[in-house]
Amino acid sequence: xxxxxxxxxxxxxxxxxxxxxxxxxxxxxxxxxxxxxxxxxxxx
Amino acid sequence: xxxxxxxxxxxxxxxxxxxxxxxxxxxxxxxxxxxxxxxxxxxxxxxxxxxxxxxxxxxxxxxxxxxxxxxxxxxxxxxxxxxxxxxxxxxxxxxxxxxxxxxxxxxxxxxxxxxxxxxxxxxxxxxxxxxxxxxxxxxxxxxxxxxxxxxxxxxxxxxxxxxxxxxxxxxxxxxxxxxxxxxxxxxxxxxxxxxxxxxxxxxxxxxxxxxxxxxxxxxxxxxxxxxxx
Amino acid sequence: xxxxxxxxxxxxxxxxxxxxxxxxxxxxxxxxxxxxxxxxxxxxxxxxxxxxxxxxxxxxxxxxxxxxxxxxxxxxxxxxxxxxxxxxxxxxxxxxxxxxxxxxxxxxxxxxxxxxxxxxxxxxxxxxxxxxxxxxxxxxxxxxxxxxxxxxxxxxxxxxxxxxxxxxxxxxxxxxxxxxxxxxxxxxxxxxxxxxxxxxxxxxxxxxxxxxxxxxxxxxxxxxxxxxxxxxxxxxxxxxxxxxxxxxxxxxxxxxxxxxxxxxxxxxxxxxxxxxxxxxxxxxxxxxxxx
Numbered sequence: 001x002x003x004x005x006x007x008x009x010x011x012x013x014x015x016x017x018x019x020x021x022x023x024x025x026x027x028x029x030x031x032x033x034x035x036x037x038x039x040x041x042x043x044x
Numbered sequence: 045x046x047x048x049x050x051x052x053x054x055x056x057x058x059x060x061x062x063x064x065x066x067x068x069x070x071x072x073x074x075x076x077x078x079x080x081x082x083x084x085x086x087x088x089x090x091x092x093x094x095x096x097x098x099x100x101x102x103x104x105x106x107x108x109x110x111x112x113x114x115x116x117x118x119x120x121x122x123x124x125x126x127x128x129x130x131x132x133x134x135x136x137x138x139x140x141x142x143x144x145x146x147x148x149x150x151x152x153x154x155x156x157x158x159x160x161x162x163x164x165x166x167x168x169x170x171x172x173x174x175x176x177x178x179x180x181x182x183x184x185x186x187x188x189x190x191x192x193x194x195x196x197x198x199x200x201x202x203x204x205x206x207x208x209x210x211x212x213x214x215x216x217x218x219x220x221x222x223x224x225x226x227x228x229x230x231x232x233x234x235x236x237x238x239x240x241x242x243x244x245x246x247x248x249x250x251x252x253x254x255x256x257x258x259x260x261x262x263x264x265x266x267x268x269x270x271x272x273x
Numbered sequence: 274x275x276x277x278x279x280x281x282x283x284x285x286x287x288x289x290x291x292x293x294x295x296x297x298x299x300x301x302x303x304x305x306x307x308x309x310x311x312x313x314x315x316x317x318x319x320x321x322x323x324x325x326x327x328x329x330x331x332x333x334x335x336x337x338x339x340x341x342x343x344x345x346x347x348x349x350x351x352x353x354x355x356x357x358x359x360x361x362x363x364x365x366x367x368x369x370x371x372x373x374x375x376x377x378x379x380x381x382x383x384x385x386x387x388x389x390x391x392x393x394x395x396x397x398x399x400x401x402x403x404x405x406x407x408x409x410x411x412x413x414x415x416x417x418x419x420x421x422x423x424x425x426x427x428x429x430x431x432x433x434x435x436x437x438x439x440x441x442x443x444x445x446x447x448x449x450x451x452x453x454x455x456x457x458x459x460x461x462x463x464x465x466x467x468x469x470x471x472x473x474x475x476x477x478x479x480x481x482x483x484x485x486x487x488x489x490x491x492x493x494x495x496x497x498x499x500x501x502x503x504x505x506x507x508x509x510x511x512x513x514x515x516x517x518x519x520x521x522x523x524x525x526x527x528x529x530x531x532x533x534x535x536x537x538x539x540x541x542x543x544x545x546x547x548x549x550x551x552x553x554x555x556x557x558x559x560x561x562x563x564x
Contacts, residue, residue, distance in 0.1 A: 010490065020057065020482070021482045022562075023481075026554060026557040026560075027479065030474075035491055035495060037502065042494075123392065123397065127393075129287060142280075
């Protein structure tokens, strides 16, 4: 449970900088894919 | 018309940028983009070159979006641009690959004219680096030359020579936009000046109109930037 | 395009020259090991053969599989002798894998471009040129892959030559090992290089607004997550035996026991497709990046 919570917190913390840190939609998509993979790493 | 800027707004996350700027660049003009630091000169240049994208409004270069026609624009940025190990011969090879319009012979003659030594950029003085970048930019055959601080780091004696050389080698079917603080040095070569302050276009005036009123471009610049002085 | 590839190779090889020197030092270290083995007068009679497995799936007669048949000599030897001979192979295996591992660590960092390069404006000049960023990323991939192939070939040819000359392994086993290594090389290395290019492009896209430590951490963790997902996907595909093409069986025989290793050619196509997608995606990001 600890790891799942940690994963969710980390991913949630990354959403705003991932969204606002670039003007490139493709880079944003890439960053969100990495956030999703991080979540899967902690959850699965 | 080479380029049009219609109600363009672009802000960085820091809040700086330009707001609602409009102007046109016709063929055959040397235009000065004048303003103090942070007035939006570099942002305007980068929007014209396609390095930045407008948030509002429209920028057109050669009747298309700047990103689509970016290889038809020669841009001299405020950064070194080339790797520091490159010497003039390396730069020529680099430019020949990436730009179809790069004229090797013109580049060689500009290098001779500007007395640039055949050594790597890392071993050159700032002024020599700037001259070399300028030669690489002006050796291209394009419709629009964007020169951001072209005289930065170049000594006072060399400046006039460089500007004369630029104007002599310049194809009248194209236009030059120069963003600079060295207003007195460029003044004799300017056809028109765009005065920017705090991201807004304060005035767009012909040099002839300015001089007809009995002032110089430099004096007009101070009038616009400090209206109460 | 040829001119672009040659110019990018020239620019990239100078940019990563320190890494190339590191690879040369790794190769020199490996060659010194090979040289020291050369001087030892060890007599190996051990035959480590590759043979057709009898209890495993067999490729059809028309299959492209490589199956070599060799008389089994291991079973004739006393057990302890076999183990001592197996142990004598360990230095070769250790040094080969150490060289490959260190090399891959160096090679994996090739696509990454520092912030100072971006700040220096080198991105601007290439961006303003006549080629689009997808072409440029493709040319960069070729430049890095060429170095990787040269390194891999130098290590594997050296190791194979040594093993063959010392008669540690039979010719058939060496061919099988080579096929297996080359198969995994062509799956893993293009993916590694193109993924590095993608992450580097994402880094560049976020340079303008400064550092975000949380994003750096998420990039590392996300990459680990992607690797674990890929491993699971490969396991799923191979366990289900969802093969479109006839798999090739490489038979290795150790201590009279056959160890068949399946080669699924689909994985190569999947890896190549993902690699092309990564190159395209990284190029698209660099097309959209503001500088």
